[in-house]
Amino acid sequence: MQVSLFSPAKLNLSLAITGRRADGFHDLVSVVAPLTWGDTLHAEGTETRGETLLTCDDPALATDETNLVRKAAGLFRATTGWQGGVRFRLEKRIPTGAGLGGGSSNAVAALRALQRVSGCVVAPETMLRMAAAAGSDCPLFLADGPVIMRGRGERVEALPESGARRLVGRRVLVCKPAFGIATAWAYGRLADGVARGVAAYAAGEKVEDGLQRWLQSENAPAEALLNNTFEQVAFAKFVALPTLAAWVEARCGVTLHLSGSGSACFALLGPEVDATHVAVCVREAWGASALVVESALAGNGAPVRF
Numbered sequence: 001m002q003v004s005l006f007s008p009a010k011l012n013l014s015l016a017i018t019g020r021r022a023d024g025f026h027d028l029v030s031v032v033a034p035l036t037w038g039d040t041l042h043a044e045g046t047e048t049r050g051e052t053l054l055t056c057d058d059p060a061l062a063t064d065e066t067n068l069v070r071k072a073a074g075l076f077r078a079t080t081g082w083q084g085g086v087r088f089r090l091e092k093r094i095p096t097g098a099g100l101g102g103g104s105s106n107a108v109a110a111l112r113a114l115q116r117v118s119g120c121v122v123a124p125e126t127m128l129r130m131a132a133a134a135g136s137d138c139p140l141f142l143a144d145g146p147v148i149m150r151g152r153g154e155r156v157e158a159l160p161e162s163g164a165r166r167l168v169g170r171r172v173l174v175c176k177p178a179f180g181i182a183t184a185w186a187y188g189r190l191a192d193g194v195a196r197g198v199a200a201y202a203a204g205e206k207v208e209d210g211l212q213r214w215l216q217s218e219n220a221p222a223e224a225l226l227n228n229t230f231e232q233v234a235f236a237k238f239v240a241l242p243t244l245a246a247w248v249e250a251r252c253g254v255t256l257h258l259s260g261s262g263s264a265c266f267a268l269l270g271p272e273v274d275a276t277h278v279a280v281c282v283r284e285a286w287g288a289s290a291l292v293v294e295s296a297l298a299g300n301g302a303p304v305r306f
């Protein structure tokens with residue numbers, strides 16, 4: 001059997017990091033949505049028992065055991081006992097180190113593909129457990145629409161309909177400079193700040209109150225949701241980010257935000273905004289090597305139940 005699965009990028013519309021846990025990870029509250037833009041993962045069964053083959057059209061991405069597609073396959077085999085062979089082919093479009101969740105999305109696409117290729121029936125709770133073991137950002141990709149993500153990332157619930165309809169279908173412009181930002185660096189920078197007495201974390205209760213208010217205020221636009229704890233540390237270190245944000249705001253009247261730990265930024269585009277004009281401004285500031293993509297927030301509104 002051969003399957004081809006779309007593996008979307010994500011945007012953290014809101015991202016509040018609320019504190020460091022005893023296990024070294026951080027607790028967060030984030031409204032996250034998949035995009036209509038992303039990678040494609042192809043998978044087919046092979047005759048050789050136990051083999052996992054992986055090729056990728058991006059030569060810069062390692063296809064060894066560090067690749068999250070392989071990690072997901074290892075978790076799937078260990079969990080289900082499946083011993084068949086599989087060949088993956090990854091068509092990569094989402095850049096790494098971007099805060100767009102490309103690797104995490106690929107891991108969930110691999111789990112879904114393996115369900116089909118192996119014929120194993122896997123319960124939703126088991127899919128969630130495997131996804132959470134693959135990476136903090138993986139569970140959110142089990143939903144096909146906007147979610148509220150909590151804990152380390154393993155607690156996901158569908159964004160209530162009143163919120164989802166203000167997000168799904170919104171046009172976005174995503175841009176990324178030539179450099180990336182490592183997630184561990186960004187979390188480490190927050191923790192360093194706290195160690196020096198800086199109030200780097202968001203107050204959990206205030207964040208939850210704000211989110212509930214946004215959900216209940218039917219007229220509050222998606223724009224009122226946007227904030228990201230990482231912006232302060234990322235913008236302080238990587239000055240190309242605030243420089244671009246100021247340039248795009250002045251030239252196009254569009255506000256850029258960081259996605260996840262960066263380095264990708266995004267803007268929600270109103271119907272009046274000419275995305276091509278914004279793209280030209282981004283390239284004027286960051287040069288031709290910058291990635292600029294127009295996409296939309298995706299979702300079918302189906303509830304996520306585990």
Ligand SMILES: C[C@@](CO)(OP(=O)(O)O)[C@H](O)COP(=O)(O)OP(=O)(O)OC[C@H]1O[C@@H](n2ccc(N)nc2=O)[C@H](O)[C@@H]1O
Pocket residue numbers: 012015024025026027028030098099100101104135136137138151152153183184187259260261262
């Ligand atoms: C910041 C976020 C926001 O959605 O996204 P990205 O910017 O990576 O896309 C996520 O929390 C990233 O999740 P993910 O990229 O899966 O992280 P993992 O591979 O599990 O962990 C990478 C490293 O980040 C730190 N980490 C990650 C998640 C978390 N809740 N607390 C942490 O402290 C840990 O230092 C860990 O070693």
Ligand SMILES: Nc1ncnc2c1ncn2[C@@H]1O[C@H](COP(=O)(O)OP(=O)(O)O)[C@@H](O)[C@H]1O
Pocket residue numbers: 061066067068069095096097098099100101102103104106107183260262
């Ligand atoms: N299939 C994959 N696609 C992208 N990155 C991967 C993959 N497998 C492993 N990685 C590694 O995972 C790390 C983070 O993944 P990435 O897609 O950049 O997510 P993010 O930028 O959202 O943290 C990168 O350092 C990358 O090398």
